Amino acid sequence: MKKVALTGNIGCGKSTVAGIFRELGAYTVDADELIRSFYRKGHPVYEQVLKEFGEGVLSREGDIDRRKLADVVFNDREKLRRLEEITHTALYRELEELFKRLPPSAVVVVEASLLIEKGTYRNYDKTVVVYAPYEVCRERALRKGFSEEDFERRWRNQMDIEEKVKYADYVVDNSDGLEETRRQVEEIYRDIKEDP
Secondary structure, eight states: OEEEEEEEOTTSOHHHHHHHHHHHTOEEEEHHHHHHHHTSTTSHHHHHHHHHHOGGGBOTTSSBOHHHHHHHHTTOHHHHHHHHHHHHHHHHHHHHHHHHHSOTTOEEEEEOSSTTTTTGGGGSSEEEEEEOOHHHHHHHHHHTTOOHHHHHHHHHTSOOHHHHGGGOSEEEEOSSOHHHHHHHHHHHHHHHHHOO
8 A cells, every 4th residue: 555645735735636636546535524524523532622622612503613613723832732632643543444444555645734744744655745835825725715814824834835845755836727737646646656
């Protein structure tokens, strides 16, 4: 099995690149999506987050409201660290279980924002960084519904993209249209599959 870390900053187009990998035959996992599923009532992570941060982070329906939670943790480094400790421990467990169920010939791409910041990119065979300049990322994030403040807060909590690319085995420049992005991803996927 070949494990690929796929990362980049907010708005760079990680999900687009993951989608292309999936079309080419890779198994893809969206770490943020998995973490979102932990925030539903009844999940052990839900209970831990509630205990740690209180009922102020709940939606009217009783689920954890990610925006409310973000307001609490992104202004306090210690709270952010505690939240990441809770969610990432559960995430790593879940990923290990998933890897066990995949065929040995699989190429599995795990999409996550903080793989380099947390050092977990080292657990993968290859690291792919999706690059787009700040202005492009900002514009995409705002189009997706992020507020200016939320985008800036998240951008500041991530490693500078120019620094991040230094850790990459492969860089996908996603600032020049979908066709060019697809061409790069196809080349990378071929290379990963052929690598003994």
